[in-house]
Amino acid sequence: MFEKSLYDLIRGLRNHKGTEKEYIDESIKECRKEIRSTDMDLKSTALMKITYLEMFGHDMSWASFNVLEVMSSPKWRHKRTGYLAAVQSYRRDTDVLLLAENQLKKDISSPTPAVISLPLVAIPHVINPSMASSVLSDLLPRLTHSHAAIRKKTVVTLYRLALVYPETLRPAWPKIKERLQDDREDPSVTAAIVNVVCELGWRRPQDFLPLAPRLFDLLVEGGNNWMAIKLIKLFATLTPLEPRLIKKLLPPLTKIIRETSAMSLLYECINGIIQGGILEAVEGTTEGEEVARLCVGKLRGMMVIEGDANLKYVALLAFDKIVRSHPYLVSQQQDVILECIDDPDISIRMRALDLVVGMVNSGNLTAIVGRLMRQLRHAPIANSANNPANDRARATAVTPYAESDDSDAEESLRPHEQRSDQPPPLPEDYRINVIRRILEMCSHDTYSNITDFEWYIDVLVQLVRVSPSTKATAAEGGDSDQSDDVGCSIGRELQNVAIRVKSVRPEAVDAAQSLLFVDLRDQMFPSSGNGGQGVLEYAGWVVGEFASYLTKPEPVLSSLLHPTSLQLPSKTLTVYLQAFPKVFASLASDEQISWTPERKTLMSLLMARIIHFLEPLSTHPNIEVQERAVEYLELMRLASEAASGTDTGTEHGEFTDPPLLLTQAIPALFVGAELNPVAPGAQRKVPIPDDLDLDTPINPNLQYLLSQAELEGFEPDEDDVYAAYTEPPASFNEPQPPTAISASERLDAPHKEPVSYQNATEDEYLDPDIIARRKAERRERYKDDPFYIDPEGDRGSGAATPLGRIVRENNTELDIDSIPIMHLELEKRGPSPGGEEIARQRSPRRAPRRVEIMGDETLGPDEPPSHSSREDLVSPRFAPGQARGKKNLLQVDSSGLGTLSLDDDDSSGRKLTRFELEQKEQEDAEMKRALAEVERLRLEMQRASERLEVKHETLVKKKKKKKVRRAEVEAAPVPEPVAEGEAVPVKKKKKKVKLEGEDAAGEDGQAEGAVKKKKKKRRVVSMDEGAPVQEE
Amino acid sequence: MINAVLVFNNAGQPRLTKFYTQLETSVQQRLISEIFTLVANRPNSACNFLPLPPLLASSSKSSTPSTPHNDTPSLVTYRHYATLYFIVISTSTESPLALLDLIQVFVQALDGLFENVCELDLIFNFETLHATLAEMIVGGVVVETQLEKVVEGVRSQGTVAKRPVNEKGGMGFAGFGRGDGGVWAGR
Structure with a gap:
């Protein structure tokens, strides 16, 4: 039979373009055969081949015993292959x-350095x-091996x-310390x-x-x-414990x-x-000043002068650490840092x-947010469907393929950097991150950084348009996942502003209203995907709660009742269900309008539409939606009856009272005390009344009543129970007046026009329609202001031509006479420096509006900020699954070291820790065993299912494989020859199986199951008896 | 410490996978492809540090900033040489810039061993590739950063095979990239 070397395998792979999978399957089959050979060379080559294929994701766990065989070969070449396969x-x-x-123990004690290295690695x-406790005794002597290469690997x-x-x-540390202290x-x-260390x-x-002294010497020697880098990193963890080190370092x-x-x-x-706290420690001294300046200067240099992306990256990392302790130092570098926001x-x-x-403050907030918004607006929304990231991540195994052209692979590695120069598309998680950060910055400390809330509302509306689409599952799941959506976060902000900032409530309601309009949906939301839909829930609430502010209540109502609303997630739908009665109430409640036939028709029409919308919802699968739908359906039917029953005035000009149900009863459901923000901790502070008895049952006959109710079925009785739930309680808490911002705070608030007004960068991040609206508003606001120079109003009337433009036009020769005279009160303002700046400088500074932001209502003294801070409302809420601290994939857990003291002097403490350690070890071992058990079973099942898949390919292979595996299973801990022996008869069977053909197929699956079970059992047993096996 | 060292080519084909923690083969492959997706989209001028791939990012956020370090991998550093990407995944105890040097030493060592190394050398001699890495990193801890000692360590284990004779020879090369410029003299 022809045997392939690794070289042949790779050549073959490269020559089987298009049929790599078949080729690899064939090769693995060959390897399975070869690896059973008694010829060590052949076995080792086969192992090398499957190790190579393992790199591409082809499982080789079946060969674990063969790996051990090759490891134990006396030849170094085989050993190397075996050890690599083991690793x-x-x-x-x-x-x-x-x-x-x-085998490991034996090879550690080998006289040949090359052999010792293998187990060490x-x-x-x-x-x-x-294993560790048993190998330890063999490893320790290697710390004093004559070869440095062995010593250093042993340490690690x-x-x-x-x-x-x-x-x-315990035994190793003194020896390692000895090595470290040795100068030679x-x-x-x-x-x-x-x-x-x-x-x-x-x-x-x-x-x-x-x-420390020795480490310090090493650092100074250089x-x-x-090593110096590592020493510095080490010292950074030592200095907090030993402040004297700082002076020395x-x-x-x-x-x-x-x-x-x-x-x-x-x-x-x-x-x-920075990390060692040295900056803080020397703060205030001249020396400290110098060090701080030196560090920040060097960091700035890294960002500016070098122009190297890597240095920029690490400098930002360092700034991030400084900003916590020395914000002023970092804010000096604001210019270079802000540049990085737009880095490609x-x-x-x-x-x-x-x-x-x-770094954000009220002065730079608009500029920073503007930059971020510009990014979001100009980068196209990545379509998650054809995003290659999603496809590739799903692939579990990479199939090696034959390169079409070998010359690629022969290219020398020396030339550096050959990459495409295309700018990367904005990944979705980055997009989400940016939106969250914007919200975080703006809402920070109850909006203390925001001076212009109209701007903020515009930003929110713009954010909705650029939000990435959420995963389909989150949208359908509806309930818990929804709060994760950025759309929801934006909505929460809109809601918050509408509640807290009364002065912009009309604008906020306006924004919510435009978000809700069905016919504007294409314009207000991203054109593809379902991005930003989460905002609807909050917009729905805002238009409902503040229905009186609505400028177009009727279109809002028809948008709420639009048939597409039925498809919304149930959570949004529940809010809608609550919102449209409120809007309707505000429409219907006007008592001043006579109950004319037109009025009556309009109202009846509206109610008919509402009823039409509600009817299908009364059987909605979501219980909350269903309940609200049924409630309002009944109410609307009642109102509709009342409306049709009330006669209209027959003559014009005669005032007829509209039905009381419409003007009084329904609105009364929704008006009352105004909603105010309540601090998260306030509920807890409400004192419990002395006479409140929570222990005595309200009705001692509860059990009886319940059982009776069960027997009789539900009977609606309209006695006082009904009244108790419907009538408002007499002792209703009067709302506290909104906590206004104190006068001193107002004084502190910077009286400054947002930067973006002057820079006119808004055009770059706000959509044209929003800008147009802003401009119109601005024009309106300043139309009577003589100082305001309208940028667009100068067409036609020469008197309004800005000076700056003339200067620009006649740059060389300024014809003074052609300058139209403007009535500027120059004597008051003094001479201006002239030039282009004039137009801007003359534009009057809008007197900073004092915006009243409602704080959280609470009782008694303030909670510590961690509880009551609003940040937790904005910050992403992780789904329960994510929140659990799961261990990272690649993480090597070193927490075990935390309990072990290396300090030899403190014997009492040491004893304690040792005892604790043993206890912990036992627990850990038990835990590990249990976990291993679970994991093993899982793996078993997974492998079995994988095998099953493989089995479907060819019947012959299947049958044979199964038998062999059974042989393997039975002979697991027994050396190979036995398995070989059992495998022989299987080969004979092969022909027979071929004849049997497809009949065997059905049996096969069952048989496989049996094997699986058997194997599982076997494994469990061998694990429970782990110790005895080891002794054998 | 270093959690993994990966080498793959411009098409995402792995050439070396070394994980210093035990990881399911399928998870390894997923991680490789995630990192490849991240790295393949980067422009020439971008820095050599990657954001965490989704597989690693999920749990890293829970880490508290109060402790200076922790066991979670937080840094993915890469360098691109001709047809190959070299990737190092590490925790915060490693220095990002020093890791770039480390990759440079690794490639230089391979270049010294194979004389004008190219991807084909590494494909056909993947044992040597592993041996070279083992001279530099053991169990996720760096044991050697000096070029000569690494080369010497690999050579002491036996002769390094060149790529088979009937394969075409390497192509001309144009010196190192910025690695030789002295900017990264962190060794």
């Missing part, structure tokens, strides 16, 4: 790990606690051992130890303080930049910052100074975005 393929649940342990990938391997088995450090130790080993350091910094660090040419070291020095690179933009949120 790549062994998982936590690989059962031959128990057998591999002895492999152990971190396969280690588990029980011991660290990984300690992660799963913290007790490792190889620099590579020292560097490796520093790396390990840095990893250990942040968990238990206090244990490493005694090493030489190895990589500062000179060498500033020296490095000034002198080094290595940007990485420079950056880490600055980073270390998404990574940099995200960093800058994080940073900017911390």
